[in-house]
Amino acid sequence: MNIASHRSPARAVVVGGSIAGMLAAAAVKDYVDHVEIVEAHELPDGPEPRTGVPQAAHIHFLQTGGAEAIETLLPGSIDLLLAAGAHRIPVTTNMLIYSPEGWYRRWQRATHYLITASRDLTDFIVREQVLKDPRVGVRTHTRAVGLLGDRRTVTGVRVRTNDGAEAELRTDLVIDASGRGTRMPQWLAGLGINGLRQARIDSGLVYASRIYRAPFPTRGWPVVGVQADPRLPRPGSAGGILPIEGDRWHVSVMGAPGGHPTHDAGAFEPFARTLRHPLLADLLAYAEPLTDVSLTHSTTNRRYYYERLTHWPDGLLALGDSVAAFNPVYGQGISVAAQGAVALRHLLSNGLGPGLAHHTQRAIARPINSAWALATGQDIHFSTTKGKSPNLADRVLHRYVSRLSRTSTGSFLAATALTDVLALQTAPTTLIHPRVLLTALLGPLRSPLDRPQFTPSERDALNSLAKASGALE
Structure with missing residues (x-):
């Protein structure tokens, strides 16, 4: 049966x-009788590294929009993740984030959440x-190794096993x-579809990343992040600490050309200390490294x-990084793929x-449009970026978003407007709603924080560690 019929396809190949x-x-x-997944490598039986996923060594999290999409597709998955040790982080209540405009407040009215876990655990629960x-x-x-069919309809794929044997898998999707x-x-292009x-x-x-044993139980411990500031006259750098399963911290630091981190384990924490604030390095001084440094x-x-091609064959789709891959610093990839899969299911x-x-x-x-606007709308403002330079409209928009970000350090309404977009639950165009524009114009309602906002x-806990190490501030 062909996908072009009004009945559901009988078979799909992923x-x-x-x-x-x-x-x-x-x-x-x-909606099909059978789905066959074609995979070049072996799939692990548990929450273990999967070949071909080098980015798994770096910090990952699910935005609210992504977590809700996965729950729509696979009900109960988020509870399974949490039961296996993942963390549900209320935004911004349990976050210590140093933006280019200052420290974000830890508002007690959480509007969104993050799910933090190792990539291996998230992959395993879904798989x-x-x-x-x-x-x-x-x-x-x-x-x-190739598609079957023509420019009107794809009818399957040609596959090759590791021993060189080839076969044709006929399918409807x-x-x-x-x-x-x-x-x-x-x-x-082989089907004659160009342009x-x-x-x-x-x-x-x-990116450089490693996993640490946290110096205390991580349940309830906040996400920590120091963001890059493209306005500074030096290579952009950033870093983050995510609590993951097993009372561990997953730590990543990032640097632009002229200031790259390295594989050297001895240089990892000193690099963290060169960020715009030394918070990451201060915390890592009490933690125990469990892995070597991974670099990408x-x-x-x-x-x-x-989606802009004039001709697109029936029976063919692309999803996830096959369509769009993002700078991982923004934590969008899995969430965008999940939202795309929900769109597929709905249709x-x-x-x-x-x-x-x-x-x-x-x-x-x-x-993808929303995530692309967020990621590239930031990256184009670094002097090292290749592929596009900001035009006048980009610079005006960046100045406005920067003002809104500064406002959000002291305005719950502004913070909510930003996190609505960052959580992939509203489009970036909502940031120019008249109420948000007025909020940005008025500026922050509270004075800026001059230090990270730790709870008592x-x-x-940190003072106890300092006393134990003989380094009480």
Whole structure:
């Protein structure tokens, strides 16, 4: 049966066992007879590293919009994550964030939340939920090497196993979730579909990360972040500490060209001390490193505008990093993939016939649009960025958002407007709503904080550590 019919497709193939691939399988499994995931590597049985995911070594979190999307696709998954040790962080109540405009207040009225955990744990919980469904299978050690069909309709994929054997998988729907290494542009060209637009915006940021044993139980401990300021006359740098399962801290530091972190474990904490505030280094002085330093240069924002193609074949979709990959400093990738999968599920539930794939690819682009505007709207203002320079409109918008950010350090309304967008629950255009514009014009209602806003219990814990180390301030 063909996807262009008014009945549901009988079979779907997902290229890639990534978290985006698993979420794609979750989206379609109720509307097909069978989903087969084609994965180049072995999939681990537990919350362990998965080959081909170098970014797993760096900090990850789910925005509210992403967590809610995963819960829509796989009900109960967030509770399973929390039961396995993940943390639910109320925004901004349990956050110590030093923005370019100052310290954000820890408002007691939390409007959103983050889910923090190791990437391995998040992958495992999602993977386990998907693969327990008998309608979903996995073909490991197998790569998709081409599409079957023509420019009107894709009818399957050609695959190759590690021993070189090739086979054709006939299917009604192919979903490419193969990530940053996608071959989709070349496959489309092979079908005679040309004119694909793409964008690459690279700030040159390098990530260095390691995991620490926290000096005290991390339940209830805040997220810590020191953000880069593109206005400073030095390479941009940033860092963050996320509480993860097992009373551990996942720590990442980032630096732009001219100020990159390195693999050197002995240089990790000194680099953290060079950030705009020494808070990360101060905290790490009490923690025990558990891993070596992992380094990555893969932080380019890259996007394919599939939704703008005049011709798009029925039976084909792309999701996750295969469509758009973001600078990971903004924590958007998994959440955007989950929202795209929800869009796919919604359109399949409507039983659309011809044009389903084109409609769906456009729907997948909507959450990408918001995340892309957030990520690239910041990155283009660093002097090291390649791919685009800010024009007059970009500079005016950046100045406005900076003013709104400064206002949010002392205004709950401004802080909520920003976090609505950062949580991927409203579009960036909401920031120019008249009420938000007026709030930004009035400025902060409270005086700025001159130091991180620790709670009394957090301060007592840190003082106890200082006494124990003989370094009481």
